[in-house]
Amino acid sequence: MVSETVILEGHIIDSLTLSRVLDTVLVLDGAYEVASFFMGRTKGEPSRAEIVVTAPDGPTLERILHDIGQLGAVRSAPTPVRLEPAPADGVFPEGFYSTTNLDTDIYAYGRWIPVRYIEMDCGIVVHDEPDGPTAWCVPIGSIVRGDRVVVGDTGVRVKPLPRIEPSSAFHFMGSGVSSERRKEIVVAAVARAMRETRESGKRILLVGGPAIIHTGAGQYLEALIRAGWVDVLFAGNALATHDIEHALYGTSLGVDMRTGLAAAHGHEHHLRAINAIRRAGGMAEAVRQGVLKSGVMHACVQRGIKVVLAGSIRDDGPLPEVITDTVAAQQAMREAVRDVGIAIMVATTLHSVATGNLLPATVTTICVDNAADTVIKLMDRGTHQAFGLVTDCEFFLKELAAQMGL
Structure with a gap:
């Protein structure tokens, strides 16, 4: 058995994000233990759960971590993203991270870096700028040979959609x-x-x-x-x-x-x-x-x-x-x-x-x-x-x- 501890933060109860994460772990043949939990006490205060995810083997664990990562669960000890050069114009390296349309950060150079212009079904390219590294969402057709592309989902953090606030114009719509x-x-x-x-x-x-x-x-x-x-x-x-x-x-x-x-x-x-x-x-x-x-x-x-x-x-x-x-x-x-x-x-x-x-x-x-x-x-x-x-x-x-x- 192998395990990994993940952190889930935000409005994870009323948005049902916590339930979806735990259900996903079980569906993918894993198990979980909620090591610690803090419930936000006000409308604006986020909740936080520390969850130990266990799986029978490494590949199963990685699959679980990938899927719950799309729901916002992040490894407790962030590991820097892995970058590999694009082998040719218009070609991602094998195993590239495929984006969602959710706000996304990557962990590199000791800090979380927001990915600019996020959209679904693209890759993430990291550039070194005078003011520090930047991360960009790039479609496959715009990739240039040598671009440093994020591979795998280690060091990637997505932010699930927030709940619809009661003050929202569309709060009354119970379904989409x-x-x-x-x-x-x-x-x-x-x-x-x-x-x-x-x-x-x-x-x-x-x-x-x-x-x-x-x-x-x-x-x-x-x-x-x-x-x-x-x-x-x-x-x-x-x-x-x-x-x-x-x-x-x-x-x-x-x-x-x-x-x-x-x-x-x-x-x-x-x-x-x-x-x-x-x-x-x-x-x-x-x-x-x-x-x-x-x-x-x-x-x-x-x-x-x-x-x-x-x-x-x-x-x-x-x-x-x-x-x-x-x-x-x-x-x-x-x-x-x-x-x-x-x-x-x-x-x-x-x-x-x-x-x-x-x-x-x-x-x-x-x-x-x-x-x-x-x-x-x-x-x-x-x-x-x-x-x-x-x-x-x-x-x-x-x-x-x-x-x-x-």
Whole structure:
């Protein structure tokens, strides 16, 4: 038998973290003994448990320590991380540590060092700087030969998501997906969270799909942008194209937005809209020349909103601003989510999951879709901090605009 002592600190009781750690030990054929325990006496005071974990052999113990480490359990005597050089550009060394989206520290040079720009499914690279060593979360495609990469999980500490405080806008949501609550209450919570994000100096990200335009909800998103309630917009070619189609022809997917009937030759309108923007030299030039006079993209240009349009294999055109290289699009999104405090994802599975992969777990994340599967898929892929609202995007954006006084 082999054993190791670990420390678990924080709000480990009401968040059920302690129970999850102990259950994990047992499921993986280990045993435990709680050597000492201190319970926080106030809402802000953390609890602390010292747990001796025992396993039948070394490999089993290491597996247990790895899994409970993802829940925040740290070896009582921290051991420095092991660093190995990347063998080639775009290649991690064997056994590299794969990150989660939880805040993470590494133990090196006698102290804990926070990992910058954490996101899931990346590696950790350590750099020597004049002011001391720094640790960075780096995707595999950005690795350079010789980069010093963390290998194994020794000396790695993750911080589990904190409990939802009673004062939180979303405390009333007992589960991550809401389909049977009064939806106005959920939207009011989103509006409150947006105001709190703005007050904290963080930015507001909206991730949108083309259904926003098809359902007539574009006018409400446009109003939110013009009022300054959106700082970053992620979308694909479709949302931008059909928004411009509506601005130029009054249709979306060839359907007249006033009557709901197919317009004559309406199936051509989206391509003609793309052509008009390409002829003008891009959306900003189309606005300057008076070609594009309204809509979501017009508002983004006028307000100077950061827009990332990520393309796909099915796109017509696309618009000049669409990034057709998926790796480049992902990097542009990665850079744009820094300093984002809340992400609101509306009617898009593909871009919601892509964005969720890039977000730290500390970013408040709202996913709105008329299919619960979209919200569940986002959470199943690791964005556990997400709150889901199952409803129509037109209702959501109309109600949100009203909640923001627009």
